[in-house]
Amino acid sequence: METRKVQQVGGGTYTVSIPVGWAEEHGLEAGGTAYLYTHRDGSLVVRWAERDENALAATEIDLANADGTATRHLLMAAYTAGFDRITLHRREELTDGQLRAVENVVRGLTGVEIAEETGDRIVVRGMLDADGVSVRQSLLQLQFTALSMHEEAIAAFVGERADPAQVAERDDEADRVFRLVERHLNRSLVRLSEVDDLRMGRPRLFDYYCTARNLERVADHAARIAGTAARETYTVPESVAGEFRAMSDAARDVVRDASDAVVNGAPRKAAQDALDRSEAVVAEGRRLESRIVEISPAHAAVLTRLLDSLVRTAKCGGNIADLALRRSVRA
Secondary structure (H helix, E strand, O other), rough: OOOOOOOEEOOOOOEOOHHHHHHHOOOOOOOOEEEEEEEOOOOOOEOOOOOOHHOOOOOEOOEEEEHHHHHHHHHHHHHOOEEEEEEEHHHHOOHHHHHHHHHHHOOOOOEEEEEEOOOOOEEEEEEOOOOHHHHHHHHHHHHHHHHHHHHHHHHHHHOOOHHHHHHHHHHHHHHHHHHHHHHHHHHHHOOOOHHHHOOOHHHHHHHHHHHHHHHHHHHHHHHHHHHHHOOOOOOOOHHHHHHHHHHHHHHHHHHHHHHHHHHOOOOOOHHHHHHHHHHHHHHHHHHHHHHHHHHOHHHHHHHHHHHHHHEEEHHHHHHHHHHHHHHHHOO
């Protein structure tokens, strides 16, 4: 780091000299144009090119050797990377599998549409600007989706009134919200103005992304539990059903309280309490695991899978609580 004196020129212009070595290295000459970026955190960035603002304007992907699955993965990668305009093409006509893959991906993402389509190319365009996106609201939406999925999945597993198929369908909704958050995090690493448009700093955006990642995993575990409930035809023994309900309630409470602490900037005590309760649920899971074979020998494997998902859900809550604790220390 180097320091420079701020000088005033004329009636109100302030100037700061630039290190000679840096100027020579980047080919800076007198009369060139400088681009100044002011940020909400008080920083001022000076660049001699606009490439960072235009780097995500467009990209092209050659699908010459890509089947439907590869097409899906490539388009998803370009979306989460943050590109505004994605052109997928090949020398011959696009195959039916490639076209279906693009259409399915676009239907499952937020803020994009198919803008152009010809025989050998298809263009996907982003429609949402960062200043029209609330990452905080997206995180709260993901929290609600993941926790309600989890509650319904447990109800289906223990034989209460719930449809496990609906839980699996909502997993796509959770994935869609998470990918939107991931997209804007990646854009913020390239575009200097992204965090200003989102009206937050990079540390908070990263905390929100990590929280969203763990909430998306909670939704995945809910889908896993619902899938098991849909496949199995037995009734969970009442002697253990109550313990599973209590453990799942505790795990969801941890996830809810921890993510609330991240979003609202709760005091350190709230974050520490959520972290402690996460560890308590994990310990309860280990205790219950040792009894499963005795309680229901014929269905021990199924109950163990359920228990594993509950423990992992609590651990996701612990990960989020750790983020909230780190944020409180940083503040």
